[in-house]
Amino acid sequence: MLDKSTFARLTQCRSGHAHTGEYYRSINKPERGVACCCGAAVQTRDHLLVECPLYERYRHILRNASPELSVTHLLGTEAGVAATAKFLRRSRAFGRPTTADEDGDAA
Numbered sequence: 001m002l003d004k005s006t007f008a009r010l011t012q013c014r015s016g017h018a019h020t021g022e023y024y025r026s027i028n029k030p031e032r033g034v035a036c037c038c039g040a041a042v043q044t045r046d047h048l049l050v051e052c053p054l055y056e057r058y059r060h061i062l063r064n065a066s067p068e069l070s071v072t073h074l075l076g077t078e079a080g081v082a083a084t085a086k087f088l089r090r091s092r093a094f095g096r097p098t099t100a101d102e103d104g105d106a107a
């Protein structure tokens with residue numbers, strides 16, 4: 001069973017409505033920032049899942065399900081989704097920056 005925050009982020013991730021710079025730009029709220037904290041010019045879902053160095057320490061969770069880190073596989077198969085959920089929970093990726101520490105399950 002997923003906790004509420006993880007489930008919300010997983011749903012946003014699969015629908016393309018994750019709290020990323022890419023999404024903020026698409027909804028015309030670029031003031032929320034389109035760049036990633038790691039220095040990448042545009043933060044995208046794929047960037048956070050498979051590229052961003054800030055989350056590399058958690059990426060083995062995803063590689064267990066998809067050694068080649070295929071986003072299609074990670075978001076489209078049962079094993080991939082389970083791994084993505086675990087990755088999101090551990091890494092807290094896709095949390096809104098201002099609320100990232102408010103949902104109570106500090107590591």
Ligand SMILES: [Zn+2]
Pocket residue numbers: 036037038039040043047048051052053054
């Ligand atoms: Zn990044």
